[in-house]
Amino acid sequence: MEGGLIVFTAALLLFLSPDVQGTAHLSFSNNTQVNITRDGCGVSKLCVETPDNCDPSGNSCLFASAVSSVPVSPNGVDLTVELSGESAGYIAVGLTANASEGTSMLVICAQNSSDNGKFLFRTMQRNNTNNMLTPTETRVKEIRGMVNGNMIKCEFMVPNVNASNFRSSEDTTFFVLLGNGSFEGGVFGAFNVLFSSKSLDLTKPGSNVPTTTAAPTTMPNNSGALQPHAVLLLLSVLTLSVLLRV
DSSP, X not given: OTTOEEEEETTEEEEEOSSEEEETTEEEOSOOOOOOOSTTBTTTBEEEEESTTOOTTSSSOEEEEXXXXXXXXXXXXXXXXXXXXXXXXXXXXXXXXXXXXSEEEEEEEEEEGGGTTEEEEEEEEEETTTOOEEEOOOOEEEEEEEEETTEEEEEEEEEEXXXXXXXXXXXXXXXXXEEEEOEETTEEOOOEEEEEEEEEETTOXXXXXXXXXOOOSXXXXXXXXOOHHHHHHHHHHHHHHHHHHO
16 A cells, blocks of 8 residues: 555554554644744643653653643544653653543554654553553544654644543543653553643643732731831820810
8 A cells, every 4th residue: 555554453453654653543744843842831832741840852851732722512622732752662641530540541652663763653541540551543633743862752633622531521621641651562561650730721721830829018917016107196196185185
């Protein structure tokens, strides 16, 4: 087949192109350029990372950002994601309604060491209790990725993201997971969670930005003692009273 080869592995239909590999329900962008920065974090995109405030253009930074479309009931949102980090196997971002039970939607960007380190993309479902990974056919669009040594970077869009797939009510609020794992012999190893966020509303870029409250300029006096200005006022009243009696 032109531009690719269809093979059956683990009961999945896999699509193989000269530059990237993915499952048949995935679509790749013609633009292979990937440029991930912190620009817009907390303003136009929601960012999570480990270590805190690390630079995705540098080393030792596992970083993800998300830009959400306007929610449309009951479909949810279209979520555009950036993901970057270092791994000899894979890096991944997960969305879940409960980080300790239930399941997570896991999106994996990897390098295939058995194929000259070519970029590899997969979607998985993670069992949050036993960490088991199960291949899924989550639809993902506009995928592009690159591998440079152990640095993996990818961008993609997941349509119709809705937490109602994980719980009874429609919502765009998730816990976000970041982590990595191995990829050897065509098998993805366990997902090592390196970061787990608080519950975040994906439609609000600032939902992961700490809020600060300005301290009051004066402190209330609860001691019962008179303040200096009150003492002066009292003395003035007393002086006036004495003068009026003279």
